[in-house]
Amino acid sequence: MEQRYFDEVIKQARRIRQRRIRREGRDSSSGNTSHGSSSSSGPSRATTDTSQSRGSSASDQATSIRLRGLKLACLRFCLMLLGRRCRGHEYELPMLCAMAVLAVKAQGWHSAHEYPPIMSQIIKMARFMIIQMAFQQVDPDHEYAAEEEPDLLALVTKMVDQCMIRGSRGAMQWVFDRRAYGMKIQFTSTVAGDVDWVGDQIRYKKIEFNMPQLRSMVHGLVFETYRALEKVMYVSEAEFPPIPWYDLRDDPTREGIGHSFVQDERNPWPVDGQTWLNDRLLDRRILQQRGEMISPAKCQEWYRLVDRFHGLLATLVQWVWGQNARGPEFLSMCGWSSGEGQGHNLFIAGGFGGRVPQGSQVELVTRYHKGYNISGDIKVIHRFLPQEVGALMIWNVWLVRPAWNILRQITSDGQFRQQWNIWHPDARDRAWTPARMSQEMKRVSERALGEGLTLQSWRDISIAVSRKYLRKGEGRFKHDEEDWDDKTQEDEIEDMQAGHGTHVAGIVYVRGIREQDGGGGKYAREVRTSQ
Numbered sequence: 231m232e233q234r235y236f237d238e239v240i241k242q243a244r245r246i247r248q249r250r251i252r253r254e255g256r257d258s259s260s261g262n263t264s265h266g267s268s269s270s271s272g273p274s275r276a277t278t279d280t281s282q283s284r285g286s287s288a289s290d291q292a293t294s295i296r297l298r299g300l301k302l303a304c305l306r307f308c309l310m311l312l313g314r315r316c317r318g319h320e321y322e323l324p325m326l327c328a329m330a331v332l333a334v335k336a337q338g339w340h341s342a343h344e345y346p347p348i349m350s351q352i353i354k355m356a357r358f359m360i361i362q363m364a365f366q367q368v369d370p371d372h373e374y375a376a377e378e379e380p381d382l383l384a385l386v387t388k389m390v391d392q393c394m395i396r397g398s399r400g401a402m403q404w405v406f407d408r409r410a411y412g413m414k415i416q417f418t419s420t421v422a423g424d425v426d427w428v429g430d431q432i433r434y435k436k437i438e439f440n441m442p443q444l445r446s447m448v449h450g451l452v453f454e455t456y457r458a459l460e461k462v463m464y465v466s467e468a469e470f471p472p473i474p475w476y477d478l479r480d481d482p483t484r485e486g487i488g489h490s491f492v493q494d495e496r497n498p499w500p501v502d503g504q505t506w507l508n509d510r511l512l513d514r515r516i517l518q519q520r521g522e523m524i525s526p527a528k529c530q531e532w533y534r535l536v537d538r539f540h541g542l543l544a545t546l547v548q549w550v551w552g553q554n555a556r557g558p559e560f561l562s563m564c565g566w567s568s569g570e571g572q573g574h575n576l577f578i579a580g581g582f583g584g585r586v587p588q589g590s591q592v593e594l595v596t597r598y599h600k601g602y603n604i605s606g607d608i609k610v611i612h613r614f615l616p617q618e619v620g621a622l623m624i625w626n627v628w629l630v631r632p633a634w635n636i637l638r639q640i641t642s643d644g645q646f647r648q649q650w651n652i653w654h655p656d657a658r659d660r661a662w663t664p665a666r667m668s669q670e671m672k673r674v675s676e677r678a679l680g681e682g683l684t685l686q687s688w689r690d691i692s693i694a695v696s697r698k699y700l701r702k703g704e705g706r707f708k709h710d711e712e713d714w715d716d717k718t719q720e721d722e723i724e725d726m727q728a729g730h731g732t733h734v735a736g737i738v739y740v741r742g743i744r745e746q747d748g749g750g751g752k753y754a755r756e757v758r759t760s761q
Contacts (some may be wrong), residue, residue: 557664
């Protein structure tokens, strides 16, 4: 993540510098023109116009420098606080006093379940600031730059050794130690519950709805997404190119640039996905206006239809693909191999050379990195889509996405960059973020349930629903010789799909409001079932 941030900062700085050079060139040329015209139109007016333009330009430049200098001064101040070493009592460090203030809330102090995430945010921001300062030091236009361009990696390593590792006797050592201690408490003690069931009605915080409402919402969203795809392809559902479910093949080991199961030569696609939708749009003159073969205005209208379809499809996948994923895990999925060391996440299950009774199924495989610095383990999580939703995903990557790429290349004046993510930025270059995803989910759920569900709330509710309805043997009473301790039980697949073990799920995630402190939820449910 830091590397991507650094690369983006480099590109942004280069763009800003190029714009500044072009602007200075235009200012100088306009100044020469104004001087040349002053002899004919009168010296006083020319002098006034020139002085005003120069004054405004100087003011803008001074404002720009002042803002930049202020931001860099704040950056240096923050890094100075991080780099101070403890020579006496640890609370002589100003950084720790600030951390103590962050531990205070409206009533009392943050608990061990609330404070470690705050410290994790401080650690992440400190890493970003180190990368930013290293970049500033290699910028030749900056006053703090070295006389000779230093090695960026060496600068980052030096600053990390000074203030971001244990043994530095600095503020971050205290933050790392206290965060580890807080997480130990967090994963060995229970949290207060916020879920309650009354029959088939779930009550989560201030949200209430029943399971028939949830099923009705999903069925309605499937219908709406199919109608949105009809508008994108300008055909009815009955005219969609058929998907050869029983003959689909996929080879997950192939990692060539731009590869996906769509490019597998063994798949008997009935139409050429690279050209089918574009040819249809051109034949029907959907994109033509006032004699233009491809009108940018008409393309923008079609882009908006695609954006709406993508929003509905992304929301639908969240509802039906199993235990919900966190925002970055969901939005970073790639449908094609990028060739940059990152494989794709979209596969066909059952397409490895054999047939299955129901045909193939769309599989989404994500890699979950949270806690990697502590555990050193990357969780690989598999999720599968029902065929009704999987068909929408296949039509998207097989037909819609190629047409989108071609039209974007034509209408973007050479500024289009190939995107490998399934959820690519829209026509206005708005990237998919967790906040935007939550807005889409909230819009759909408010209309169907009367309650706004976000990524976080649905993640919790989906865990609660799976515990009540989907767990195998949930009500089964254990044998007397089996241990009641939640720590000794095997992890259930539903908990692993949510990115954690069964023990952690029982003490942290979506506990019932009637569950007592210190006890796992599954133990209480099994005791109640046994009586």
